[in-house]
Structure formats: C-alpha cells, structure tokens
Amino acid sequence: xxxxxxxxAALSDPGMPVPPTLTDGTGRPxxxxxxxxxxNVAVSxxxxxxxxxxxxxxxxxxxxxxxxxxxxxxxxxxxxxLMARFGMALPAFLDAAPQVARMRWIGDLARLELALxxxxxxxxxxxxxxxxxSAIPPEDLGDTRFAxxxxxxxxxxxxxxxxxxxxxxxxxxxxxTPGAQDVVILRPGYDPAxxxxxxxxxxxxxxxxxxxxxxxxxxxxxxxxxxxxPTAILTLLMQSNALIQAPGGPR
Amino acid sequence: xxxxxxxxxxxxxxxxxxxxxMADPGAVGWLEIHAENYMGDGGRPIAQLRxxxxxxxxxxxxxxxxxxxxxxxDPDHLARLKHLCDWLNPxxxxxxxxxxxxxxxxxxxxxxxxxxxxxxxxxxxxxDELQEMLGRQMLLENPSxxxxxxxxxxxxxxxxxxxxxxxxxxxxxxxNNVFVSATNLRLDARQYIADFPMDAVGELHLGGHDEDxxxxxxPLLIDSHGRAVADPVWALLDDVLARRGPAPLLIExxxxxxxxxxxxxxxxRAENALSRAAERAAA
Numbered sequence: 001x002x003x004x005x006x007x008x009a010a011l012s013d014p015g016m017p018v019p020p021t022l023t024d025g026t027g028r029p030x031x032x033x034x035x036x037x038x039x040n041v042a043v044s045x046x047x048x049x050x051x052x053x054x055x056x057x058x059x060x061x062x063x064x065x066x067x068x069x070x071x072x073x074x075x076x077x078x079x080x081x082l083m084a085r086f087g088m089a090l091p092a093f094l095d096a097a098p099q100v101a102r103m104r105w106i107g108d109l110a111r112l113e114l115a116l117x118x119x120x121x122x123x124x125x126x127x128x129x130x131x132x133x134s135a136i137p138p139e140d141l142g143d144t145r146f147a148x149x150x151x152x153x154x155x156x157x158x159x160x161x162x163x164x165x166x167x168x169x170x171x172x173x174x175x176x177t178p179g180a181q182d183v184v185i186l187r188p189g190y191d192p193a194x195x196x197x198x199x200x201x202x203x204x205x206x207x208x209x210x211x212x213x214x215x216x217x218x219x220x221x222x223x224x225x226x227x228x229x230p231t232a233i234l235t236l237l238m239q240s241n242a243l244i245q246a247p248g249g250p251r
Numbered sequence: 252x253x254x255x256x257x258x259x260x261x262x263x264x265x266x267x268x269x270x271x272x273m274a275d276p277g278a279v280g281w282l283e284i285h286a287e288n289y290m291g292d293g294g295r296p297i298a299q300l301r302x303x304x305x306x307x308x309x310x311x312x313x314x315x316x317x318x319x320x321x322x323x324x325d326p327d328h329l330a331r332l333k334h335l336c337d338w339l340n341p342x343x344x345x346x347x348x349x350x351x352x353x354x355x356x357x358x359x360x361x362x363x364x365x366x367x368x369x370x371x372x373x374x375x376x377x378x379d380e381l382q383e384m385l386g387r388q389m390l391l392e393n394p395s396x397x398x399x400x401x402x403x404x405x406x407x408x409x410x411x412x413x414x415x416x417x418x419x420x421x422x423x424x425x426x427n428n429v430f431v432s433a434t435n436l437r438l439d440a441r442q443y444i445a446d447f448p449m450d451a452v453g454e455l456h457l458g459g460h461d462e463d464x465x466x467x468x469x470p471l472l473i474d475s476h477g478r479a480v481a482d483p484v485w486a487l488l489d490d491v492l493a494r495r496g497p498a499p500l501l502i503e504x505x506x507x508x509x510x511x512x513x514x515x516x517x518x519x520r521a522e523n524a525l526s527r528a529a530e531r532a533a534a
Contacts, residue, residue: 001365001402002365002400002402003321004320004321004350004353004362005321005353005354007362008353008354008356008358011358011362021365021400021401021402022398022399022400022401023398023399023400023401024398024399024435024436024465024467024469025398025399025435025436025437025438026437027401028467030397030398030399031465031466032465032466032471033397033398033435033465033471034397034398036397036463036471036473037360037362037363037397040359040360041358041359041360044359044360045359048359077356077357077358078356078357078359079355079356079357080315080325080327080328080357081287081314081315081316081317081328081351081352081357081359082287082290082315082331083287083288083359084288084290084291119294120291120294120295121291121292121293121294121296122291122292122293122294123292123293124293124294124297124298150292150293151293151294187294190294190295190298191295
C-alpha cells in the first residue's frame with residue numbers, strides 16, 4: 001500500500017524509487033507517469049515564486065533563481081493553498097543563502113517585492129479627506145493620532161533597494177549607488193507603488209505606524225533630520241489614501 | 252438562498268479578460284473563479300469579483316482543500332472558504348477528488364487516491380464536514396489520472412456513486428479528465444460516461460490537454476488547461492449531453508491564457524453543443 005507519507009516523500013525527492021503499488025493501469029510500474037506529479041509540484045511552486053518575485057528573478061537569472069527555488073522549496077514548502085502568501089520566508093532565506101552572498105541586498109529586494117504583493121491584497125480603507133483633516137483645530141493637530149492604511153508598507157534597507165528595484169523595471173533608470181534607502185509602498189487605488197523616502201520622512205512614518213501622535217512623529221523625524229518639515233510627506237500620505245479614519249482618531 | 256448555475260457556457264475567469272467580459276461576454280452566461288485567488292483582505296481581486304457577481308452567476312471552484320487528504324481538513328482554510336461563500340453567495344461550490352496537503356505542507360497539485368472503502372469513508376467524512384460548514388451542497392470533480400493504484404477495489408464511477416450516496420453531494424463531471432484518464436489507464440471513456448452517476452451532475456468541465464508518452468511509448472495525456480479543447484473531447488461531450496441533457500458547461504484555460512476572442516469562440520462552440528442537446532431532448 002502507498003500511503004500519502006510515502007507518496008509525498010517520493011514526490012519531493014527524485015532520487016527515491018516510485019512506490020511499487022503505482023502502475024500504468026495494465027499492471028506495469030508507473031515509472032515516468034509518477035514524474036508527471038513530481039514535475040507539477042516542483043514547476044508550479046517554482047513558477048509561483050517567479051510570479052511573486054519578478055525583480056529577484058531578473059537579477060538572479062533563470063538558472064540561479066530556479067536552483068535557489070529548489071533549495072527554498074525543500075526548506076519552506078507552502079503552509080497553505082494561498083499562493084499569494086507563498087514566499088514569506090524568502091527574504092530571510094536569501095539573506096543567509098551562500099549562493100547569493102555577493103548580492104547582500106537581495107533579501108531586501110525580496111522584502112520590497114513581498115511588501116508590494118501584500119499591499120496589493122490588503123484591505124481597502126476609508127481614507128481621510130482633506131476636509132476632515134482641515135476640520136481638526138490647529139491647536140489639536142499635534143496630539144492627533146492617525147491610523148495608516150493596511151496597504152501601506154515601510155521598508156528600511158541598508159542597501160539602495162529602491163534604485164535596484166527601479167533598474168529591474170527600467171534599464172534607463174540610474175545605476176544604484178551604495179547607501180541605505182527607505183521606501184514606503186502606498187496604494188492610492190488598487191495599484192501599489194513604492195516611493196523613495198528621506199530618512200526624516202521614514203522616521204516620521206515609522207512613528208505614525210507605531211501610533212505616535214503627529215507632534216511626536218515630527219520630533220522623531222527632526223531627531224535624525226534637524227530641518228525636517230512633515231508637510232510634504234503628510235500631503236503625499238493623504239493624496240495616496242494612506243491616512244484612514246480610526247476609532248479615537250480625527251473625524 | 253442562491254440561484255443555480257444556468258445550463259449555459261461559462262468560462263474560468265482570468266483578470267486580464269475583465270474589460271472584455273464586461274464589454275461583451277458573448278455566449279458566456281456565468282463565470283468560475285478559483286477560491287484561493289480571492290482570499291485576500293481587499294484590493295483589485297475582491298473589487299473585480301464584486302462587480303462581476305453583480306452581472307454573472309459565479310461558481311466558486313476550490314483547488315486546495317485536499318478533500319482526499321489523510322489528515323484532517325485545514326480549519327483555517329475551511330474558515331476562509333466559508334467567509335468567501337458567505338459574502339459572495341455563489342451559485343455553486345465545487346472541489347476535487349484529490350489530495351494536495353500533507354503534514355501541513357501544500358503541494359500545489361491534485362494528487363491521486365486509491366479507490367477503496369477506506370478512501371470512501373475518509374472523503375465522505377470530509378465532504379460532510381465541508382457541507383455542514385458551508386451550509387450548502389458541494390460538487391465533487393472527477394480527477395485526471397496518470398497512474399493507478401494496485402490497492403483499488405472499485406472503479407472511479409463506483410467510488411463517486413458511493414460518495415454521493417453517503418454525503419448527498421453533487422458531482423462536477425470534467426469530460427476532458429474522463430478522456431485523459433481513459434487514454435492514460437486504457438479504460439473505455441464511453442463506458443465511463445455510461446456508468447457515471449449522471450443524476451448527481453450539477454456542472455460540466457471542458458479543458459485542453461497536452462500529449463506525452465510513458466516509458467513504453469504509450470500515450471500519456473497531461474491535463475494542462477493550456478490549449479483548446481480537443482475534438483475527441485467535444486465528441487465525448489455529446490455522449491454526456493445525450494444522457495444528462497443541457498447543463499452548466501465550463502471552458503477552462505489556465506495556462507498560456509489566450510486573448511478573450513479565442514476563449515469566447517470556445518464558449519460559442521460549447522453553446523452550439525448545448526443547443527444541439529436541447530433540440531435532441533425536445534425531439
């Protein structure tokens with residue numbers, strides 16, 4: 001008898017023999033008929049990673065990406081049938097993968113791609129309108145706490161991850177130069193887009209995301225960038241429908 | 252209460268066809284979605300589905316529940332299916348006679364089962380659990396098979412009839428899968444259709460397959476859903492419709508997805524087959 005543990009073990013390891021109770025319908029060993037299932041599993045999951053991480057696929061190239069995917073699949077098989085969530089462990093896997101050690105930024109590139117995908121599927125938000133914002137009395141503004149849309153994602157990288165991502169989409173984009181980059185992903189409608197941030201803007205969003213009131217977020221930004229003015233980033237967040245109505249927040 | 256699927260052509264919905272379908276669906280009277288693609292919290296997929304559901308009856312087709320799995324059904328996934336069916340209130344819900352999850356790992360393929368009393372009991376228990384959870388009848392789809400199990404003690408049609416008897420579920424008859432399995436396992440496709448518990452059939456599937464060979468040079472057909480429906484499968488459909496009468500008839504095209512015009516032409520061909528069957532039934 002071939003139980004599912006036996007079937008699965010043989011499925012995942014082409015070096016293992018095909019279970020003997022599997023046949024071609026006339027009693028002969030199943031042979032390469034079993035390989036159809038092996039192939040379906042390996043190819044479909046690899047394709048799901050390519051779909052989910054197109055920039056990583058582009059910089060690694062087909063051979064290296066598929067080789068890396070095969071190792072990843074053995075270590076981190078999907079835990080649910082939701083392919084939109086497959087690959088959550090890929091950034092950390094790439095950080096530690098010896099095959100890509102010379103690309104020390106690749107884990108963060110995968111983080112950016114994962115964040116774009118998460119943002120695409122995130123809940124829709126009731127965004128704060130300019131009228132709601134201007135209805136807040138100026139003296140209360142500093143104490144106001146904003147909730148951020150679930151589609152907002154902040155990536156803080158030691159590497160020029162935004163420039164590298166841009167280059168995978170547009171070969172005319174400037175070559176990445178060394179240095180840290182902070183990126184916010186915003187989804188004004190249904191299409192998430194990454195925006196490069198100043199360090200002050202990144203600190204500001206980070207503080208808002210942690211629930212700090214506006215004045216505290218502004219102070220956090222000034223601590224790293226003394227002349228920081230939050231007007232521009234606040235405007236971008238509002239225009240991108242990233243500030244949402246929250247219980248206890250502004251009305 | 253939900254309305255049943257109409258006895259008309261449907262297509263497997265692909266987001267790239269959204270504007271074309273909304274502009275001119277042609278012969279297409281309903282749409283089928285893969286449940287697992289609509290389990291996010293929001294964004295474009297959910298918004299499109301809401302709009303489509305205002306115009307078309309929707310069939311929700313699960314591809315990841317692992318009804319034939321040896322382990323228990325994933326409670327998280329059951330809850331996600333229930334959530335989707337609750338807000339969408341689809342015309343139909345279907346899943347596969349297969350397994351795809353083992354020890355918490357999802358294998359992303361529809362894997363085969365031996366046809367034994369033990370498997371019947373397991374599959375029936377899982378269908379009972381699902382139908383109770385969803386509060387509706389489900390349709391169970393016959394698989395494409397590339398191999399057989401020596402431990403099987405019944406035919407696939409006997410197996411399906413017994414599951415229907417125990418659970419009260421309906422069946423989704425995939426005519427391409429019948430042709431693929433019959434070719435691969437050297438069975439008689441027409442006999443399979445004659446033996447099929449046709450009273451339980453609530454939906455039909457048609458799709459394209461690829462041709463390969465096994466170690467002995469025997470034909471090995473692969474259920475790829477990557478091309479037009481093959482002529483012998485259309486011929487087999489006529490046998491099915493002669494027994495069943497017109498039924499909701501889906502065209503599946505999941506890989507190398509063509510332009511809408513190509514898929515719409517397949518739907519028109521399906522509509523013609525349904526019209527011929529209706530005329531024969533009236534004669």
